[in-house]
Amino acid sequence: xxxxxxxxxxxxxxxxxxxxxxxxxxxxxxxxxxxxxxxxxxxxxxxxxxxxxxxxxxxxxxxxxxxxxxxxxxxxxxxxxxxxxxxxxxxxxxxxxxxxxxxxxxxxxxxxxxxxxxxxxxxxxxxxxxxxxxxxxxxxxxxxxxxxxxxxxxxxxxxxxxxxxxxxxxxxxxxxxxxxxxxxxxxxxxxxxxxxxxxxxxxxxxxxxxxxxxxxxxxxxxxxxxxxxxxxxxxxxxxxxxxxxxxxxxxxxxxxxxxxxx
Amino acid sequence: xxxxxxxxxxxxxxxxxxxxxxxxxxxxxxxxxxxxxxxxxxxxxxxxxxxxxxxxxxxxxxxxxxxxxxxxxxxxxxxxxxxxxxxxxxxxxxxxxxxxxxxxxxxxxxxxxxxxxxxxxxxxxxxxxxxxxxxxxxxxxxxxxxxxxxxxxxxxxxxxxxxxxxxxxxxxxxxxxxxxxxxxxxxxxxxxxxxxxxxxxxxxxxxxxxxxxxxxxxxxxxxxxxxxxxxxxxxxxxxxxxxxxxxxxxxxxxxx
Numbered sequence: 001x002x003x004x005x006x007x008x009x010x011x012x013x014x015x016x017x018x019x020x021x022x023x024x025x026x027x028x029x030x031x032x033x034x035x036x037x038x039x040x041x042x043x044x045x046x047x048x049x050x051x052x053x054x055x056x057x058x059x060x061x062x063x064x065x066x067x068x069x070x071x072x073x074x075x076x077x078x079x080x081x082x083x084x085x086x087x088x089x090x091x092x093x094x095x096x097x098x099x100x101x102x103x104x105x106x107x108x109x110x111x112x113x114x115x116x117x118x119x120x121x122x123x124x125x126x127x128x129x130x131x132x133x134x135x136x137x138x139x140x141x142x143x144x145x146x147x148x149x150x151x152x153x154x155x156x157x158x159x160x161x162x163x164x165x166x167x168x169x170x171x172x173x174x175x176x177x178x179x180x181x182x183x184x185x186x187x188x189x190x191x192x193x194x195x196x197x198x199x200x201x202x203x204x205x206x207x208x209x210x211x212x213x214x215x216x217x218x219x220x221x222x223x224x225x226x227x228x229x230x231x232x233x234x235x236x237x238x239x240x241x242x243x244x245x246x247x248x249x250x251x252x253x254x255x256x257x258x259x260x261x262x
Numbered sequence: 263x264x265x266x267x268x269x270x271x272x273x274x275x276x277x278x279x280x281x282x283x284x285x286x287x288x289x290x291x292x293x294x295x296x297x298x299x300x301x302x303x304x305x306x307x308x309x310x311x312x313x314x315x316x317x318x319x320x321x322x323x324x325x326x327x328x329x330x331x332x333x334x335x336x337x338x339x340x341x342x343x344x345x346x347x348x349x350x351x352x353x354x355x356x357x358x359x360x361x362x363x364x365x366x367x368x369x370x371x372x373x374x375x376x377x378x379x380x381x382x383x384x385x386x387x388x389x390x391x392x393x394x395x396x397x398x399x400x401x402x403x404x405x406x407x408x409x410x411x412x413x414x415x416x417x418x419x420x421x422x423x424x425x426x427x428x429x430x431x432x433x434x435x436x437x438x439x440x441x442x443x444x445x446x447x448x449x450x451x452x453x454x455x456x457x458x459x460x461x462x463x464x465x466x467x468x469x470x471x472x473x474x475x476x477x478x479x480x481x482x483x484x485x486x487x488x489x490x491x492x493x494x495x496x497x498x499x500x501x502x503x504x505x506x507x508x509x510x511x512x513x514x515x516x517x518x
């Protein structure tokens with residue numbers, strides 16, 4: 001007996017199958033022009049690879065963009081918010097998690113959950129690029145570094161050059177001025193990574209923090225940002241073992257098991 | 263009497279030579295990380311353009327975010343006061359100034375004598391600032407001097423759906439790749455800046471007489487839509503509005 005979860009994001013779509021014991025299989029693809037197409041495509045790929053017909057999936061929950069349309073198309077039997085699903089999925093992967101930080105390419109969220117993964121509170125920013133992965137992309141571009149390099153080059157920093165603006169675009173001007181004054185990329189990158197961590201910390205404080213704290217999303221791959229954030233919050237951040245991209249779809253599948261199972 | 267005014271702004275550094283209320287010459291350069299070294303050449307340049315030597319100057323006024331970075335100048339004054347100095351003398355009777363600079367949008371309330379009553383500045387978010395226009399112009403392959411020309415060609419304005427400049431830039435690039443007419447996108451961009459101007463102008467309520475200063479005030483595609491929604495009588499700044507603050511700095515040197 002299987003349960004399914006479908007999560008359509010802005011860039012990728014995920015489908016997860018769980019059985020009585022845990023995760024059976026999962027798939028992630030780039031999105032199609034509309035959410036229903038994305039959902040169909042990722043489900044098709046998954047059932048082809050797993051050789052499990054979707055009819056054997058007892059219950060499926062959709063989340064993310066177009067979750068209601070996906071349900072209307074019959075691909076899922078119910079839909080739930082991405083925040084609830086993310087919290088549920090994080091709790092499954094890290095049972096001690098009570099604060100879930102997810103910093104994506106274009107948005108940022110911090111979710112407070114209870115012992116069973118139930119949603120207690122959350123804060124989300126998708127209006128201002130500062131505090132999302134975009135902030136790092138903009139500064140990396142000005143420094144002529146890849147995102148990976150931005151995370152590693154600051155290891156050689158002799159000092160941390162402060163960025164005083166909140167806005168990503170204004171910080172870009174500050175970074176440019178540092179470059180023009182001949183400062184090292186390492187020192188500037190250190191300032192960029194610290195500024196990123198400050199924004200994330202501010203978001204965490206808005207919703208309050210309870211241990212244990214997990215961090216996922218693209219920005220979590222930047223070890224320098226993680227180290228700064230751990231220092232600011234005075235906590236060790238736990239990274240997921242599974243591909244953090246599937247957390248939403250996994251949470252949706254777990255919701256499906258609750259709703260449609262015993 | 264001749265005065266030099268220098269305004270070291272976030273994006274541009276402006277230098278002007280004034281003969282009382284008359285502008286003799288002006289020069290504008292980019293503000294770089296090395297502006298402290300570059301401003302000397304700027305000053306030499308504007309004096310040469312004005313045909314005035316340093317000894318002829320009765321005073322030098324400096325203002326702007328970068329004014330702490332330079333040593334010279336008889337008077338250092340904050341940019342709000344400098345703007346009001348310029349407006350009170352060159353646009354007498356204006357009681358609201360909307361300054362749209364490189365990285366800020368400010369509304370200033372003046373009394374009947376042109377003194378500052380209050381001001382509100384947004385320099386936290388790039389929306390509505392000159393930088394916003396520069397970024398979008400670059401993404402549309404349009405230099406600042408062609409901005410009005412491009413917006414004027416629009417027949418079907420594309421509204422902007424986000425406030426954040428970073429997200430708007432991406433949205434814009436997607437539109438361009440989809441074949442949307444750049445002129446229509448530019449018109450939408452100008453409208454979004456006009457909206458910010460209007461809401462900033464509203465901070466103190468509409469006033470009887472107002473003016474615009476700052477580099478963005480040069481663009482008719484932005485100021486036109488803004489003026490339609492701001493009540494009160496509009497009076498144009500008599501010189502390039504980007505120079506208003508530097509002019510005020512020069513005038514401030516006079517007081518000493």
